[in-house]
Amino acid sequence: MFSNDAGARAQAVSLTEPSPVRNAEDEQVSSQLFLDSLVALSKMNGLSVVEHGARLAIVGELLVSVLTHLPYGLRADIVASFRDRIEASLSHWDDRTVPESYRSAFLSEVNRYLNVAR
Numbered sequence: 001m002f003s004n005d006a007g008a009r010a011q012a013v014s015l016t017e018p019s020p021v022r023n024a025e026d027e028q029v030s031s032q033l034f035l036d037s038l039v040a041l042s043k044m045n046g047l048s049v050v051e052h053g054a055r056l057a058i059v060g061e062l063l064v065s066v067l068t069h070l071p072y073g074l075r076a077d078i079v080a081s082f083r084d085r086i087e088a089s090l091s092h093w094d095d096r097t098v099p100e101s102y103r104s105a106f107l108s109e110v111n112r113y114l115n116v117a118r
Helices: 004-016 024-068 072-092 100-117
Strands: none
């Protein structure tokens, strides 16, 4: 027969040590918590991407507005400098793998600004 001290010690040990066998209900709860966390993280990430896109759109429109109001000679100097900087950026891609979606978006934006500066 167990004394009260032995029973209390056994209960304390079982509360602090993880159970070697997890029951199916614990695994379902754990899986659901993981999925809920993943969904929340995905939503937060998606909202951050949308907000970042909005900021970039505003900056892009501001740049277009500025470019269209500059004298032609100044625009030509800016275009030359811009092309040099883009070539420098593209040269880094020779050493790294760049996803095609990034490359496409990058080059589309470059062409957008070059067309505006004409």
